[in-house]
Amino acid sequence: MSEHATGPYERAIATSDREFRELADFAPVMIWRAGVDKLCDWFNKPWLDYTGRRMEEEVGNGWAEGVHPEDLERCLATYVGAFDAREPFSMEYRLRRRDGEYCWLLDNGAPFYRDGHFAGYFGSCIDVTAHRDAQRAQRILINELNHRVKNTLAVVQAMAIQSFREERPAEQSLALFESRLRALAGAHDLLVARGWEQVALRGVVEATIAPHDPDGDRVSLDGPPLMLPPESAVSVAMALHELLTNATKYGALSVPRGTIRLDWRYVPERHTVRLEWKESGGPLVEPPGQRGFGTRFIERVLAAQAGGTAAVTFAEDGVHCFFEAEARSSTSPLWGRAGTTPLTTV
Known part of the structure; x- marks a missing residue:
């Protein structure tokens, strides 16, 4: 020119x-x-x-x-x-x-x-920088919402398929399914209150246990302050619900003297929490002939949703469960999905 x-x-x-x-x-x-x-x-x-x-x-x-x-x-x-x-x-x-x-x-x-x-x-x-940033944030939010909805639907689908596949009366199956939906809704309520960012592990545990142990003298808790991302929070709550339901019907909480100990520890090299559930004082445990819905749900669906692993064993003196999920110490910043660390088998 x-x-x-x-x-x-x-x-x-x-x-x-x-x-x-x-x-x-x-x-x-x-x-x-x-x-x-x-x-x-x-x-x-x-x-x-x-x-x-x-x-x-x-x-x-x-x-x-x-x-x-x-x-x-x-x-x-x-x-x-x-x-x-x-x-x-x-x-x-x-x-x-x-x-x-x-x-x-x-x-x-x-x-x-x-x-x-x-x-x-x-x-x-x-x-228009602020406008472009707002549009980008909106796209991220929509993608995140889509991801979470799909995860929730996968959990609900697994619950529905397994709950109604068992050989039990329809009314009983429906009652179990509704109970699990209420537990799922309770976990979501905790996350909504925290803006779907992160939630304290102890808060999730205490809220899930409260209906099954209203006096707080049957389930003892011990572990450091940790924070869970949304997927881990939902999975931990649902896994505890399954364990508590089983304990109330057949395990430690089905008899007056039975107790449960729930301990957890942080695994910093993998950025995960390792929870250990141990029942004692309940009826003599006989390993089931086949894995029930609760066990399969914890080991396959919930552990995968939490980015971790799980294992449930039926020892003679009570049910024993390990559950590992993504977590951070309470002083760590928020983390993104891309930073998830691969986990090893429990």
Whole structure:
């Protein structure tokens, strides 16, 4: 692009219409102007304040020095193509702000005419960085919601299939299924209260145990303060519900003298919590002929949902269960799904 005899900076100096300059300089947008040679010859005060550069640095093609290298070719192609076609254009690109940070601008340009002859282009820009960040956050939120809904539906589907597949009366199957749904809803209530970010392990444990041990003297707890991500919180709550239901019907909680000990410890190298459930004082345990729904549900579905592993054994003196799930110490920051550490078999 070649300059005319009168250069862009001289044209900038010549732009002296006082009322226009005042209006443009106090406008809430960044405004630029280009002549018929495609070279920008004027920028308003908001533009210069934004870039932190002088008029003589921006005119001509100087403004392009602030465009992000990854956006420059596309930006110039859009500008030149619209200019040659004498058509309006709208594009987004990153421009370097006076503090050195690249921010997204929405740039709208349109041709203008004097006495019926093409005279160049006027354009206006606004910073849309916050808007783009909000859109990105919304996409992440939608993807996360989709992931969580699918996980929840997978758990509900597993409960439904297994609950109604067992050879028991329909009313009993329905009652068991409703009980499990209530436990799932309770876990979700805890997460909703914390904005679906993270929840204290002890809070999940105590809330799940409370209906089965209202006096708090049958189940003893011991472990450090830990935080669980949503999937782990739901899985831990559901696994405890299955163990408590079994203990109430057949195990330690089915007799007055039976007790349960639930301990947990943090495994820092894997960023997981290892919970150990041990019943004692209950009826003599006979290993079942086949794995029941509760056992399969804990070992296959819930452990996978929590990003961990589980194992349930039927010792003669009581049911024994290990459950490992993703967790963090209470002082650790939030973590993302991509940071999940592979787990070993319990």
